[in-house]
Amino acid sequence: MRIERNNNLDTLRALSIAFVFIWHLRPIQFIVENDTHVIVLVIAKIMRDLELQLCLTAVPIFYLVSLYLFFQKSSVNYFKLRIFRLIKIYLFWLIIQNIFFLIVTRQLPSFSWQTIIGLEPGLPIVGDSVFYFLFNLICLTIFAFIYQIIKSPSLLRIFSLTIVIFSLFYFEASCLLNFDILYHWLINFVIYVPIAFYLVNFPEKILGFKFYYLIAYILFSLHDIYLRTYGYYSSIYGRIAIVCGALTIFCYVYSIKDMKENLLIQKLSKYSLGFL
Known part of the structure; x- marks a missing residue:
């Protein structure tokens, strides 16, 4: 039996793989020295900020897609x-x-x-x-x-809000206190469980706010860049900007209607790590 694929989710996974490659391989790099022209310095800074703010959404997007599929078929x-x-x-x-x-x-x-x-x-x-x-x-x-075993809607809502609020507060506190949340800690990613659940069960409500996620992503990215300028080294994944970025990309890509099939994207998605 042929399994029908979701082109939007395939695109999200392929996009995440591209971000992973860019992050690890860094195909565009600049050699910065004392006499490097200021324009080159600015471009190098912009490229590095893009890597830190955009490419690092890859793993959260992977988790979001995986959890989304799980809740769909749960x-x-x-x-x-x-x-x-x-x-x-x-x-x-x-x-x-x-x-x-x-x-x-x-x-x-x-x-x-x-x-x-x-x-x-x-x-x-x-x-x-x-x-x-x-x-x-x-x-x-x-x-x-x-x-998802929790059947009471009110209890589930309270539990979900607790996870989201605690995670966001913890992420922001770590940024302001210059405390590093190690990239492999599970606490970085627990927030994506309730997000994925509500994306599956209340898609219109969640997708309808995608513009506001984008605004939050931009503002908190500027916040991260500002802190780095003054010697604050934010966590890799434990940042509000990364959460908003992953959610923004998911919502905008998933909202695209009648997305055409692409063989390369399908292959990248099908054999991506963790989704075999």
């Missing part, structure tokens, strides 16, 4: 199938990474909590492991399943 059987599949993918890549580490370094990788959550071992040239993404996706899927 059932006990689907939950079991999805968790089993994610664990298989996660273990496969974890084993491959450890074997590669053993071959390249000729050392046995140490077993620790960092290994379990997908942060280690780091590889020569490649750098730190990025499979924390899959570990967190497994955790978020489990949390999403528990979350």
